[in-house]
Amino acid sequence: MNQVPLQVNDVVKSFGGGWSASSVLPWRRNGASHGRRVVDHVSFEVRRGEIFGVIGANGSGKSTLIRIISTLLLADEGGVRVFGYDTVREATPVRALINRVSADPSFFRNMSAMENLLFFGRVYGLTAGDVKRRTPVILERLGLEWPRALEPMSHLSRGQQQKVAVARSFLTSPVLMLLDEPTTGLDPRSKRDVQSFVRDVQQSHDATILLTTHDMDEAELLCDRIAFLSGGRIVAGGSPLELRQMVADGRPLDSINMETVFMELTGRRVEDDEEPAEEGEEALIHG
Amino acid sequence: MVSIAMPRAPGTAGVLWAFIERQTNLWKRYWAWELVWLVYGAVNTLAVTFIARQVDSSGAAASIDVDRLVLFLLIGTLVWAYLSAVLDDISLVVQWERWEGTIEHTLMAPVRRSVHLAGMCVFGVLHAVVRTMLIFAIALAFFEVDLGQADWLAAATVLFVGSFAVAGLAVLAGVLPLLYPERGQQMSMMIQAFVLLVSGVYYEVDVLPAWLHPFAVISPATYILDGIRGAIIDGEGVAGVWREIAALAVFGALLLPASMATFAVAERWAKRTGRLKRQG
């Protein structure tokens, strides 16, 4: 097992194209690449212990990239290694090393947080005792009162559900954590709770984190290095300081905010969706 | 720098239990639905079995053994209650989690898919046994049936061996929503309806038109019904229903692995084409 938490190597993914029968054979890592390309020759490496940010507008391909790393999508070209394990051919060891928080919390909604965590802990090899011991500690650090963990998930607010989602993924002590817009749509208070928890964990544990967001303040607050994703391609990358230097052109660095950096390097605003409107939909939105 | 430990994958028993426990918790949270299905199943069993009483009182039954007919229909409805419970439960393996939104989190857990599916099958079978026993108990209060001759060991053996084949069918049906997110669940219900038609649940399969006979032959449910009726109505022992047991064993040995392999292929296809989930 090598020590590089994540190597993304020239990954390409398209949707809506055809597929060949042989592309579902278990030993085939890659498959046909037609249709609309949403991840376009992406490569990067994440180092041990860092928080690596992927910043891009809605529709730029962030979640698709995260899903490929999480073994939930198969890339058309290229490959991903987690601590040296190939995400296609060695999916099971990869899965044991990672966990993921997605933008939508996704729980069994009539089960309590505790019942959900019991299940999602057990499938990672935790015992009921482990789950019951660790959960209250994590939830408390996230600012969720314990009794709420015994109510059905559907009684919890969006922010509270997202805190449980964060707890679910840290519960299994993953060595590589994938956080896909963990704070999008949260109230300011929950957002701060989640952000400071992520900071804490990264500093106190040996966790490596890949974080996607379109919130520049969050990126600056949390990330050691950042990559800008636009149209499925990585347009620029580096520490926040390095990114500023790229566009500074003589200006004092602290006078440049990250939104400006993003705009100058990608040619778009991070708030603007990249989502191509479906046929007919455009008229609906703009008409 | 501390080096990363080899990832530890959870043991088979632990994973099986994770799914059984989860389904039990779900079932507790949805107890009102459980009650609905129980009432529905009991009423259906009573309604169909009353047909035999009607035959009796209409006088048309001079040449028919009505007690035998009562038992025939009772077993048919109970076995069907059992089979449809197993099929319903297991075939929701993908669709239910898609509806809850948990499908990706479950599929990215470090568990072998065969163990995941096996856990769902074990729960489905246990759940169906409990529900069917309750319906049986309710039905016994309405009909006086003579069960003195019944060979329960043979009946249980048929049901046990047959459950593997039915679980295989159910997993196959459960694959459809993976392939067709929109229509898959409807398709799997159609399959279930067809099994009901061809397997001789309420009649002997001989009454079917000839072109349907081949389907009766390849439906495992036909052998389960034959075997259990033989054991309970005619009091045949395990040796007397060995043909049915052997046929079911063959079906199980083929269907269960085939269905798991199919699931694996469908899962890869869904991951290729982005059918698992799109939002979030």
Ligand SMILES: Nc1ncnc2c1ncn2[C@@H]1O[C@H](COP(=O)(O)OP(=O)(O)O)[C@@H](O)[C@H]1O
């Ligand atoms: N499963 C899928 N099937 C088809 N198109 C998809 C799928 N997932 C994402 N897309 C499309 O790919 C593009 C990138 O989506 P996504 O990776 O979710 O972007 P982001 O997370 O950056 O908002 C979008 O246009 C989206 O509609």
Ligand SMILES: [Mg+2]
């Ligand atoms: Mg996204």
